[in-house]
Amino acid sequence: MAVVDEDVFRAEVRDWLEANCPAEMRAPVRGDEDLCWGGRNPTFSCPEQKVWLDRMAAKGWTVPDWPVAYGGGGLTPAETKILRAEMKAIGARSPLYSFGISMLGPALLEYGSEAQKLHYLPQIARGEIRWCQGYSEPGAGSDLASLQTRADDRGDHWLVNGQKVWTSYADKADWIFCLVRTDATEKQKGITFLLFDMASPGVTTKPILLISGSSPFCETFFDDVRVPKDQVVGAVNRGWDVAKYLLGHEREMISGMGLAAGDPSLGRTLTDIGDPGLRALVAAFDVDAYAFQAMSERFIDELKAGQAHPAQPSMMKYAGTELNKQRSELAMAAGGSDALEWDSARSNTGAAARTWLRSKGNSIEGGTSEIQLGIVAKRILALPG
Amino acid sequence: MPLYLTDDQIMLKDMVGPMLGEEGPRHLRRLRDGHDAAGWSRELWARFGEMGLAGVLVPETAGGSGLGHVEAGIVLEAIGRNLTPSPFLATAVAGVTVLAAADDAVRGRWLPDVVTGSATIGIAVDEGAKHRPAAIALRAERSGNGFRLTGSKTFVVQGGTADLLIVAARTAGAAGEEAGITLFAVPRASEGLDVESVRLADSGMAARLAFDGVAVDADAVIGEVDGGWGLLSRMLDAGRAGAAAELVGVGGAALDLTVDYLKTRRQFGREIGTFQALQFRAAHLYSELEIARAATLKAQQMLDAEHADAPKWVAVAKAKAGQAATLAVQEGVQMHGGIGMTDEYDIGLYMKRDRVLQEWFGDAAFQADRLAVMNGF
The missing domain is CATH 1.20.140.10 (Butyryl-CoA Dehydrogenase, subunit A, domain 3)
Structure with a gap:
């Protein structure tokens, strides 16, 4: 982008933020209650939090660099950098905290089918679905690929059984992206990346009390959970590729926390x-x-x-x-x-x-x-x- | 501006790197083992002049290359990687920064010779074993049409061969005060100036200077009388950013040597690089050097943009690059084991160079303190 275009864009962004970012959303975040996570049953600490989310989502600026067709802003890397810098300059809070944005979204953009992208990504961009991540298991921590949660092919659906642990905010999440074993004879090459609704029958969650006194993580149990066949991301038994790609994004997020x-x-x-x-x-x-x-x-x-x-x-x-x-x-x-x-x-x-x-x-x-x-x-x- | 090199900058890197890499540390060994009095090669410095590198920071209108601190840093990283003794940092980076602010007379006398690689500059700031620029006590007293300088300087890198010395002197106030400092352009061949050249641990040369009423004209003053602190700081910051870049080169080469060694040395029936205890340390070192490289590039970009926060980033870069390079040479010698202690292997040469660069323009502790002061604590 030419320098003069950058200046024009910067001025536009500055004016828009000035007109649309509520004063309350420019105050420093005091605690978890000030973070907006969206979801089916969102909680807002004040009305301005919702106004800010809706306005940013309408611009596609909750995910400024995603394509417009998927609910993003379609901005170039240089424009995205300018937007973030201008938000930072006025102390604007992030309108939406979301594992959908930081973790699942990039994986869907890379590995999802066109239908999956059109279905899931705009919901993520608008903060309508809160996602959680089903990776670790009691016996699969650092050695993640040894995971045992099974998804059996039952013709028109998958049947999921097993247990996950350290599922962040599983008790508050609407959907889960989950690694499951679809081939017990392979290790990495027997894993599939599955999406499903946490409201499905057979899903239960149990918060884990941490040394900090809070419970951001859960144990998550799956007991004969039926998952439609079109909710696999990437190929069956190739979920490890998706998982590794996603972990890269998770690491970026944690490193910046x-x-x-x-x-x-x-x-x-x-x-x-x-x-x-x-x-x-x-x-x-x-x-x-x-x-x-x-x-x-x-x-x-x-x-x-x-x-x-x-x-x-x-x-x-x-x-x-x-x-x-x-x-x-x-x-x-x-x-x-x-x-x-x-x-x-x-x-x-x-x-x-x-x-x-x-x-x-x-x-x-x-x-x-x-x-x-x-x-x-x-x-x-x-x-x- | 993105925090990575542009295509033009990569071209410069691809030119300078192989040029110095052709001989690599053998160049240093040749000078050292031949007891070269200067400690650096005039022939190579003349080539720097021909290639426009000596004038890297000098505007094109003044015959230079009109480039910035990022480009100077690219040259210095290559110098660091190859341990090439060179007047580049003192002359083409720190010295030129001061000359740029000089009156026509001083600039006209020295800058053309610097750009062609025929004159070099020594930076005379430190008076004690540690870098404390505000503690300058060397006095410059008005005398006739000019000044007389009395006092001493130490750690004047390549001062014994420098044609011109940039001398920071006190014209008012007391040692410890930032006000009252004035910069002077003093030819090394001045009456009353005693120069003792000493060889340092890295086999480079530095000078101890004794000024016994050295007389200079009023037009030897660079910048404002009593108000030289700002210009002195700009010169030192240019030097600090440059030293950071050289340290990134030193540390990077030490890491590469060490990783190569981990891949080839076998003990207990396998390459020692298979041991997790060593892998983790090598990976941590890589991480520290990458961070130091980023901080250094940031500081150079901030200097080139003349950003108000440039001094903070320079302090960060010098401190971080110093820590990372020191870790690199320490881990390098340790992981090489016994042969890391031998003169035959280059890793020890990197350790010596790192130690000198740590001290030059202020060590990591000095820079961390400066950063804290700039942040109000």
């Missing part, structure tokens, strides 16, 4: 840094935080230009989550005894401590740090074994 929009400095946010020893640690952390922000920018630019190494999301996921854990540790240290309060109003019901504890999962979920390092070693550095 700890990144505050704008200035990444931790030191600027702390009111009392205390002694020089802690100050030095925070200063060193800030170097890493800025540097990783540059890495994220570079990675996104390279991704859009098709230049990124296919295994680079593993490096991003590793570095981003380790950094986020470090940030939480330092924030706790700087917060001192104030940050230890668990349920007082003063502490926003223990936000600091809960955030710190939750961050520990970042380097486990979506493939542990050790799994990522192994991928980098083998696929990027081409080390043997």
